[in-house]
Amino acid sequence: MHGTNVSSNQIFLSDGKFEKKSVDKFTVNAPPNFSPLTALDIGHDNSGFGPGWYLDKVVVDCPSTGIKQTFPCNNWLADDEGDRRIERRLKEDLSLPKTRRSTVPWYIWVYTSDKKGAGTHAQVILVLYGYDGKSKNIKLERNPNSLKQGQCNQYKVDINDVGIPFKLRVSLNDNNLSHSWHLDRIEMQNLKTNEQYTFHCGRWLSKTEDDKQIIRELPATGPLISSPLPVVKYIVDVYTGNKPNASTDANVFINIYGECGDTGVRPLEYSLQNKRKFQRNEIDTFIIEAVLLKQIRKIRIGHDGTGAGSGWFLNRVEIRPEHQPYGPVTFVCDRWLAIDEDDRQIVRELIPTQDSHNTIYRVKIKIDDVFQAMTDADEHLQIFGEKADTDKIHLTTFNNPIDTFESGRTDSSTFQYHDLGKIGHNGKGSTPEWFLDSIEIYVPTH
Incomplete structure (x- = not known):
C-alpha cells in the first residue's frame, strides 16, 4: 500500500479463497497516515495448479479516517492470459470516492451480574446514541469464555463519532428461550478524549425472566453528563x-x-x-x-x-x-x-x-x-x-x-x-x- 509519503511492506493476504464472483475481506493494521492511499500493488507468487486470477477491484476502507477508496483492476494476473503479468499497480477510481464520518476507538467493559444463571452465550448487540448521531450495530465478539456469571469482559471497538453519548441500547440477537443474561452494567472509554461513561442496568435480558424482554436501554452517566435522561x-x-x-x-x-x-x-x-x-x-x-x-x-x-x-x-x-x-x-x-x-x-x-x-x-x-x-x-x-x-x-x-x-x-x-x-x-x-x-x-x- 502506498500513501503520500510512506509505503507499507508486502502484506500477505492469507486465508483468502479468491473464488469466482466472491468477495474476500481482510483486516490490515497500518498507521492512519496511509489514508488516503495513492496507489496499491497487488499480485501473487504464481504457485499451485491454475494460479491465474482475474481481479475485478480492491476496496480499501479506513474507519479511523472515514475514507473508502476503490481501486479497479478488471484484468488477469496470470502468466498465460492477457499481458502475462502476475503483479499490477492499481490507481484509485476518483469517480467513486466515499467519505463517511470517521470512527473513534473505544474500550468497552461488560459486567455480567453475580447471580445464578446470569451468564449467556447469545450474541450481544450494542447501539450507542449521542448528540451527534448514533452508531451502527456493535456486535460483541463471541467466545466460550465470555459473559459468564460475575465476569468482566473487555472489548475494543471502532465506533462512528456520536459526540457525547446519552444512551446505550443492549439486546440479545437470540430468541432461544434458554438464553438469559443478567447485565449489571457497561462502562465505556473514548480513547480519543479519555472520557468515561457508565451505563447501569441491573436487570435480565430474557424471554423467561423479569418482563420477558431481550432489549434494554441504559442512560449514560459520567462527568460530562449533569442530568442523565430517565428510563x-x-x-x-x-x-x-x-x-x-x-x-x-x-x-x-x-x-x-x-x-x-x-x-x-x-x-x-x-x-x-x-x-x-x-x-x-x-x-x-x-x-x-x-x-x-x-x-x-x-x-x-x-x-x-x-x-x-x-x-x-x-x-x-x-x-x-x-x-x-x-x-x-x-x-x-x-x-x-x-x-x-x-x-x-x-x-x-x-x-x-x-x-x-x-x-x-x-x-x-x-x-x-x-x-x-x-x-x-x-x-x-x-x-x-x-x-x-x-x-x-x-x-x-x-x-x-x-x-x-x-x-x-x-x-x-x-x-x-x-x-x-x-x-x-x-x-x-x-x-x-x-x-x-x-x-x-x-x-x-x-
Whole structure:
C-alpha cells in the first residue's frame, strides 16, 4: 500500500479463497497516515495448479479516517492470459470516492451480574446514541469464555463519532428461550478524549425472566453528563380496524422516533388485554421501555408477512409516556398493511395526527441487473424540496421482507410528509456502493 509519503511492506493476504464472483475481506493494521492511499500493488507468487486470477477491484476502507477508496483492476494476473503479468499497480477510481464520518476507538467493559444463571452465550448487540448521531450495530465478539456469571469482559471497538453519548441500547440477537443474561452494567472509554461513561442496568435480558424482554436501554452517566435522561415506560395502544379480515397473526413491530433518537425496532409481543393480538375492532396495549425520547415525531410500524392471511387493517396507534410532561400522541393510519391490498405495503411511517396536513409520495427504486449491483448496507433516501426536506427515510420501510436490495429488483413504498414543494437535491453526498437504475417519485395529490 502506498500513501503520500510512506509505503507499507508486502502484506500477505492469507486465508483468502479468491473464488469466482466472491468477495474476500481482510483486516490490515497500518498507521492512519496511509489514508488516503495513492496507489496499491497487488499480485501473487504464481504457485499451485491454475494460479491465474482475474481481479475485478480492491476496496480499501479506513474507519479511523472515514475514507473508502476503490481501486479497479478488471484484468488477469496470470502468466498465460492477457499481458502475462502476475503483479499490477492499481490507481484509485476518483469517480467513486466515499467519505463517511470517521470512527473513534473505544474500550468497552461488560459486567455480567453475580447471580445464578446470569451468564449467556447469545450474541450481544450494542447501539450507542449521542448528540451527534448514533452508531451502527456493535456486535460483541463471541467466545466460550465470555459473559459468564460475575465476569468482566473487555472489548475494543471502532465506533462512528456520536459526540457525547446519552444512551446505550443492549439486546440479545437470540430468541432461544434458554438464553438469559443478567447485565449489571457497561462502562465505556473514548480513547480519543479519555472520557468515561457508565451505563447501569441491573436487570435480565430474557424471554423467561423479569418482563420477558431481550432489549434494554441504559442512560449514560459520567462527568460530562449533569442530568442523565430517565428510563420511561411508553404505553402503546394499537387499534385494529373494523373491516372484514382486518385481523393478523403476523409478527408486528414498531419503532418510535423522537427528539432524542428512537427506540429501535421493538416486537409487539405481549398485549395487556388479549391473548390473541390484533383482532378485528380490538385494542391491544403494549409497554415499551426506553430512555426518554422527549417529543415524539413519528413511528414506523409493520409486520413480517408471516402466516395465512397476514394482511392487517390498522386504524390508529396512540402513545403516551408514563409520568412525563409530554402528552399522548395519536397516529392515524386507516390503511391496509398487506401484500394483496391497497398499495401492497406491509410497513408504514406515520406522523402525529395534529401534523397530518401532508402530501402522499409514492417512491419506486430499481436496482440495475448487473453483477454485484445489490447491497446489504444500511440504505436510506432523503427527498429535498423547495419548501422543506424529509428526514432520512430508511429503506427497510419499503415492501422488502429480506431487507436487502437485489439486482434487477424494484422496491416501492408510500410516505406521507408536509408538502415539500418542487423536488430536487442538495448537491451533496457521495456515490452509493450499489448500482442504482432509477428512482420514481409520484405525488398523486398534486
